[in-house]
Amino acid sequence: MWFRTFLVVDFFIEEILNVPTSYISELLLNKYHFNKIDNIYFKGNSDSLIYLCAHIDTFNKKLYGNLEDEIYPLDIIVDENKIYLNEKRRVVLGGDDRCGVYILLELLEYSDNFFFFMVDNEEIGESRRINIFDKKMFDGKIIITVDTISNILIPHKYDDNFLKLLKYFFPDFKIVGKRENRFSILDYIKSDFKGFNIGCGFYNEHTNKEYILFDQVLNTLNLLKRFILSFKNV
Numbered sequence: 001m002w003f004r005t006f007l008v009v010d011f012f013i014e015e016i017l018n019v020p021t022s023y024i025s026e027l028l029l030n031k032y033h034f035n036k037i038d039n040i041y042f043k044g045n046s047d048s049l050i051y052l053c054a055h056i057d058t059f060n061k062k063l064y065g066n067l068e069d070e071i072y073p074l075d076i077i078v079d080e081n082k083i084y085l086n087e088k089r090r091v092v093l094g095g096d097d098r099c100g101v102y103i104l105l106e107l108l109e110y111s112d113n114f115f116f117f118m119v120d121n122e123e124i125g126e127s128r129r130i131n132i133f134d135k136k137m138f139d140g141k142i143i144i145t146v147d148t149i150s151n152i153l154i155p156h157k158y159d160d161n162f163l164k165l166l167k168y169f170f171p172d173f174k175i176v177g178k179r180e181n182r183f184s185i186l187d188y189i190k191s192d193f194k195g196f197n198i199g200c201g202f203y204n205e206h207t208n209k210e211y212i213l214f215d216q217v218l219n220t221l222n223l224l225k226r227f228i229l230s231f232k233n234v
């Protein structure tokens, strides 16, 4: 079992975490065949009830201004379950939001059933461009963004029944109200939907003290899978 986990961590670090944003962009377009309009990459069934989202850029893009200056590879340490940086430079690990990207890529095998989209330049405020999509497209949907810390869950436009559902499917998550500085792309979608932002195992984002607890990444992946598949035939 440890061997499998080792391989999974390796893949996550080498292919998803320790690469510049341009690499993820290429991966989505060429390997996973996403469509792209403006800064939004998308794929799957837009008629489905469930929409899943993450952002491909990291805070390093904001720190260093442009793609070419993003510093990779990073000197990354894996200490059993904890992933962190071995450097003093002004650089961040980038689990925000590469943990989210990883989880979505792992769920892509269900893309005939669900709609997936990823945005670029979220950290420099470009999430508002989501409005290039017709806002009716999001009406009545459940939109999940995988883009917050640890194992917290921030519901967005919900009712009591939806909250009950979240408590059932994500029992070990701490359901919290939206706090300052915890903006997500959901704030920019001006439609009538239900949704939430779910924690995916990173901590101290936007600082050089950022770290990732990989078992939490896998836990979010597993619970989300169970949640979305319960809607498969709706």
Ligand SMILES: [Zn+2]
Binding pocket: 055, 096, 097, 122, 147, 148
């Ligand atoms: Zn983020």
